[in-house]
Amino acid sequence: MIGATDTTATMVEWAMAELINKPEVMKKVQEELSDIVGLDKVVEESHVPKLHYLEAVFKETLRLHPALPLLIPKRPSQSSIAGGYTIPKDTKVFSNVWAMHRDPEAWDEPSEFKPERFLSYPCKFDYSGNNFQFLPFGSARRICPGIPLAEKMVMHVLASLLHSFDWKLPEGEVLDLSERSLGL
């Protein structure tokens, strides 16, 4: 199991960092929590599927900050051709989903944190592995088997943190969310 807890905690941290930098988005999440949960109750698991704006925040966080930006390397057992390139048998293949998630041909303003892009219904950007513009959990036989648990945990933790507390940076500060790892 590749870092099931680490990936989950990382997504909570990135989502909170984006929301702290964007108070107007945090306010929308909190308004939804106030409507769905109510301010005199605590967040329960049954509330989570009704939190559509928070779900869009989760997806936008997975898009901009995929926990495994190159997925897990694969080694094909047969030679094949993909996108016009020959991939010999046993080649170590990395899939750069970080770049796919920021492709300007696929996404409007790809560097911007805009949860609204995921709000259209029925949403064409789910993470079932069938949409090759959005693969935060991978695809096909090696897709993350922990998706149902991951979405429940990340959503529940975020909902609880944002329902119970207001979060802000010290006056005049902005978080630097640029990523400098892996030469991506």
Ligand code: HEM
């Ligand atoms: C938000 C949280 C999570 C994210 C973003 C995430 C993402 C991923 C990704 C990208 C892969 C590689 C898929 C590929 O290479 O095609 C993976 C594999 C895997 N994940 Fe997750 N994961 C998360 C949470 C979890 C949880 C909670 C569990 C278990 C309870 C889990 C169990 C696994 C396992 C066992 C694999 C290896 C699957 C295989 O190689 O066949 N993950 N995950």
